[in-house]
Amino acid sequence: MKNHTFVAEPQLSYRSGDRVAVLLPLPLAGAYDYRVADGMELAAGDFVEVPLAARTLTGVVWGPGSGAIAEAKLRPVRTRLAAPPLPEVSRRFVDWVAAYTVSAPGAVLRMTMPVPDALRPSAPVVGYVLGHVRGESPSVPALKVTPARARVLALLEDGVPRPVAEIARAAAVSAAVVRGLIVAGSLVKCALPAPEPPPAPDWRRPGLALSAGQRAAAARLQSAVGAGFSVTLLDGAPGSGKTEVYFEAIARALAQPASDSVTDAQVLVLLPEIALGAQWLMRFAARFGAMPLVWHSEIGAAERKRTYRAVSEGRARVVVGARSALFLPFSNLALIVVDEEHEASFKQEDGVTYHGRDMAVVRARLGEIPVVLVSATPSLETVENVRSGRYGAVALPSRHAIAPPAIELIDLRRDPPPKDGFLAPTVRHRIATTLQAGSQALLFLNRRGYAPLTLCSACGHRLCCPHCTAWLVQHRLSGRLQCHHCGYAQAIPPACPACGRAGSLVACGPGVERLADEVAALFPAARTVLATSDTLTGPGAAAALVTAIEAHAVDIIIGTQIIAKGYHFPLLTLVGVVDGDLGLAGGDLRAAERTFQLLSQVAGRAGRAERSGQVLLQTHMPEHPVMRALQASDRERFLAAEATARRETGMPPFGRLAAVIVSGADEAAVEAACRCLAQSAPSAADVRVLGPAPAPLALLRGRHRRRFLVHAGVKVSVSRLVREWLAAIPIPASVRVQVDIDPISFL
Structure with a gap:
């Protein structure tokens, strides 16, 4: 029943009775075969609803079916959703990331469709205006006008329809007060017009005056736009004007004319701390006269839905986001900028493990577009890629008009x-x-916090997390001890929990x-x-x-x-x-x-x-x-x-690493799985497998953890090596095996 995982050559359409492969956003090994229902026509990339056991799930048409299941057992596709299809480049990106990270393709697909509601038409926005008030209609019972109700009625006297939340906020009442007036017939429903789309960034607006060096750097970046795939490091000291320089490349990308078959060009900017990009957003608005769309974990559900839909429909011209924005379904991405490319926070370490900077380069290569890596302190990997000629580089060696500290x-x-x-x-x-x-x-x-360690001065007992191999960090402002790995927290005890001595707990560090x-x-x-x-x-x-x-x-x-x-x-x-x-x-x-x-x-x-x-x-x-x-x-x-030090030891970027973390609540089951893996560990002239050994955080969120580390030569395909190794060993359901290709953290 399982199908291949790689995108087939696109077929124009699949008609009634055809067999199609549908990839589901689940950690499954591949796509599943379904039959195109009577009267339905599908194409690769279409979002569809299909049955799986007793559930109905949303998936993506991934190509022709494999024929691995008998025709009589095929179940039909139930619905084609009225959403723009997942672009072909996005589907190839999903397959590439899955293969490289040794992840299930469906787990990667889930990152491309994080807002299921965005795949369905938005419900009409409903507002309310004044209807019957007390004494106007015999069918409406007498309404007791409280001060809160009076504020609502006074607010709506202007005849402007408003949604419930806006009425409650403007009148300083609860939503229950508004709903009570609706039930009483004092407010009546009416349709609200769709909100006006936000203004698009205007690339014609002039930017700040640039120095001669900045203009030359901007011209280099601009020349890469529209010229196919390239990677360029924009290297400049803090304060050298890197942001204003790559703004010129963004302007050039936005200026590209759209063809008859595609939407206007789109730009993606990745920031490592998007929640703290307040100054960046203000600088962008000053340069382009409008805000970009923002994508990160802190935005609300409604905004996420609007942004996802705007991206997929090509209406989002510029998106600034965290690493997850890389998986949004851009229909005509023309440029990617990775600011602070050296930052470790670009690495995703839960679920599908990937590095946002490296996957941005892959996404650019698949889409045949340029990517700009920006840093004042570029990573050694990027520096080595520049030295070897794989990446280009543009240098801004000094601050713009100011001396370094x-x-x-x-x-x-x-x-x-x-x-x-x-x-x-x-x-x-x-x-x-x-x-x-x-x-x-x-x-x-x-x-963070007040002190990284709290111990008893009488018996030496250290306050540790019960679920992790970690000390509890003391936070005096909240009066709590907290684990920064799993989130466990407790009040600061008045006495030592080990010896009972009151007032003996001491903050250290x-x-x-x-x-x-x-x-x-x-x-x-x-x-x-x-x-x-x-x-x-x-x-x-x-x-x-x-x-x-x-x-x-x-x-x-x-x-x-x-x-x-x-x-x-x-x-x-x-x-x-x-x-x-x-x-x-x-x-x-x-x-x-x-x-x-x-x-x-x-x-x-x-x-x-x-x-x-x-x-x-x-x-x-x-x-x-x-x-x-x-x-x-x-x-x-x-x-x-x-x-020099890394080259001598064959460490990245002069060698390859992969971590295999085995974890579970039952320590004996974890040890047994590790023994099986160790017995079949790959052996080759340019490959070493170290471990298993307890991870530095040997207990994390209540799970015991053991780690293998694969060290290989730079030409070894560690993804394929690890995939074949793990495929040969049956792992019990109680044990989880996580693969981290190119790890940057060893906890």
Whole structure:
């Protein structure tokens, strides 16, 4: 019954009685055969409803049927949905991603159709106007006009129809009050006109004045638009004007004329922290006179439906989104931009594991369009692709009209903070000087909460998550201990749960909340704000923070990596990195690279306008190559040394890695599955399989975890290798096997 997974040559149509393959958004091995119902005509890409067991599911016509099931057993397609078909390039993308990530094609398909309601026509929007009021009709009982009802009736006296939610909001009443008036006959239903589509970005509007170097870079990017597939790295220091340069490429893409058979050209911009793109959106609107459509996990269901439909119908000209936006059904995508391409948050690690940057390159290749990778600190993989000639590069080596900030290393062995403090005397003095000058300071510490560890001073007991191999992080603002891996939380206990000693629990190590307490004690008059994923819970909160900082309603910003990139605050002249060594701990092969990238990004927030900037980096290891490279602003020397170290060990990008994580609630079942996998592990001259070994997070969300690591030569197809290995071993249903091709996290 299962069909092939790869897209067949397109057939113009399938008619009554034909056999078709329908791919369902389920973790199944492939498509299933169905019969085209009487009087129905289908084409590849059509969204259809089909029966599966006792359910009716929505799937996509994937091509001709395989013939693997007898004709008499075929079940008919029930309905063809009135939605634009999934484009052929999207179907090829689904198959490519599934094959590369060793995932079920249906699991990848599910990412291309995340809003099932968008595949059906929208229900007409209903509004209400004044109808009968008390005493006007004998059929309507007398209406008691309460103050709340009176506000509703007064609001609607203008005769403008409004939906229930808008009436309730404008009249400051509950929706139940409005519905009561509807039942009483005081309000009557009427159809509302469809909302006007948002204005399209205008590529004709002039952008900011560019320097000669910026104009040359923009011209290079523009020349790639409409010229087929290419990958170009836009490489420039923080503040060098990279965004305005690639805006010119977006304008060129939007200017392309549409042919008779396709919609206007579309552009996709991927950002690693789309919920924090408030300044980016404002810059885009200033350049193009309209907002782009936005796609990320924080937008509501109604907006997701409108955006998905606008993309599939070709009405969405520019979409800015998180990595999941890559799977939207663009009908005429002409350009992809991946901003901050080095960011680890582009990696999806749950469900189908993929890297958004790498899959953006694949999507561009399948669609024969250009992709621009943007970064001030490009990944070693991208740098190596440029060096080998696979990617092009455009450099913006210096800031536009401003000098880079000076970076000073604060050796904590010689300039230690006072007892119970975390800011060195030099840093404290510079903050005071900055505030006296009317400027702003940013203190960076990549640790949420108050303290990363809470232990008992009497017995040494450490408070750990019951479901994960992790300490509970203390959050004083909420009065809770929380696991940042599974979300488990509990109140801070008054006594040690192990020995019962009251008042013995001690917070160990600094988090941003604890740092905020120190800052408040040192600078009580300073207006301080916390910027973390706990306090910035969406685009609205991020926009409010940006507005407050730009208006100088904030003096000191204390934040995690969420505030480290992309922002431009003219009055921010001092950046203090509280723990520069934090990212260097552990055995992650990319620890040095990520630390260099993150600290370079946060350093780039200082001195981005007329006032010069300074960066103070607290460290116990000023002699470390990362610290020396940062102080000297010598990125090339650091990358060369990092490349040499990885080349010698055959690590990416000079070798291939794949992780196979085996997990389950029953530890014995997990161990048994691992033994079977180990016995049949692939063996070849250029392949090593390490493990199984307990993962660093050996218990996560109540599941025991073991890890295999496949290390292979750069020419080895690890996807095929792993797929064939796993296919030969029966895995019990209680055990889950997850494959991560090209892992970047080893937890």
